[in-house]
Amino acid sequence: MSSSPKNIFTLGPITPAFIAESIAKHQTKTSIGAHDLFLGQVRADVKDGHAVEAIHYTANEELALNICQEIREEAFQKFQITCLHIHHSLGEVKTGEICFFVFVSSPHRKASFDACEWLVNEIKEKCPIWGEEKTAEKSFWKENHG
Amino acid sequence: MHSLIFYGKLTTLCPAAASIPTQRSVADLRTTLMNTFPVLNNEPFLLATAGKMLQADDSLIGNEDISIMPPFSGG
Numbered sequence: 001m002s003s004s005p006k007n008i009f010t011l012g013p014i015t016p017a018f019i020a021e022s023i024a025k026h027q028t029k030t031s032i033g034a035h036d037l038f039l040g041q042v043r044a045d046v047k048d049g050h051a052v053e054a055i056h057y058t059a060n061e062e063l064a065l066n067i068c069q070e071i072r073e074e075a076f077q078k079f080q081i082t083c084l085h086i087h088h089s090l091g092e093v094k095t096g097e098i099c100f101f102v103f104v105s106s107p108h109r110k111a112s113f114d115a116c117e118w119l120v121n122e123i124k125e126k127c128p129i130w131g132e133e134k135t136a137e138k139s140f141w142k143e144n145h146g
Numbered sequence: 147m148h149s150l151i152f153y154g155k156l157t158t159l160c161p162a163a164a165s166i167p168t169q170r171s172v173a174d175l176r177t178t179l180m181n182t183f184p185v186l187n188n189e190p191f192l193l194a195t196a197g198k199m200l201q202a203d204d205s206l207i208g209n210e211d212i213s214i215m216p217p218f219s220g221g
Contacts, residue, residue: 063213
């Protein structure tokens with residue numbers, strides 16, 4: 001039976017301090033020999049001649065947490081990993097700031113590399129989260145392309 | 147009745163709050179939604195209720211709140 005879903009959402013950007021603290025917390029887990037981190041950063045794409053200044057994220061939160069829990073459980077079955085952590089922003093994240101943080105740890109590096117890539121792809125494909133890109137002039141609904 | 151909640155791009159194309167008569171299946175639901183909101187004929191959408199995705203062959207018990215969601219764009 002599935003355990004209750006863990007929250008993945010952070011209001012606003014995921015800060016470098018939070019990421020550093022997440023890494024530091026693993027120093028006591030001495031069976032770990034490898035970490036792999038993915039950091040998604042808001043990019044200043046140009047839309048209709050204007051640079052994106054921020055992305056505003058919304059989600060179907062209950063569904064997203066349930067789906068992330070299923071993805072998390074599948075990851076532990078597929079890969080020899082020790083722990084994994086998923087964080088995604090809601091609300092406004094400015095260009096250059098971090099909106100998506102996946103952190104995987106394992107005894108050996110290959111499992112972390114493989115699991116982290118798989119998790120990022122699964123979350124982007126299956127989690128009901130939407131980004132609305134904001135320029136100085138107007139908004140554009142973000143589309144994911146692979 | 148089913149209360150409808152639109153997400154993402156669909157919030158700008160459909161009413162903020164809406165409802166439709168009770169449907170017996172997801173297939174019926176999709177048809178009714180596309181008849182009620184013609185824009186959905188041109189926009190791909192997924193359906194969910196109570197924190198779970200609805201599949202094409204699912205039945206409905208009636209009165210569920212329905213989430214209507216465009217393709218996801220997180221990350």
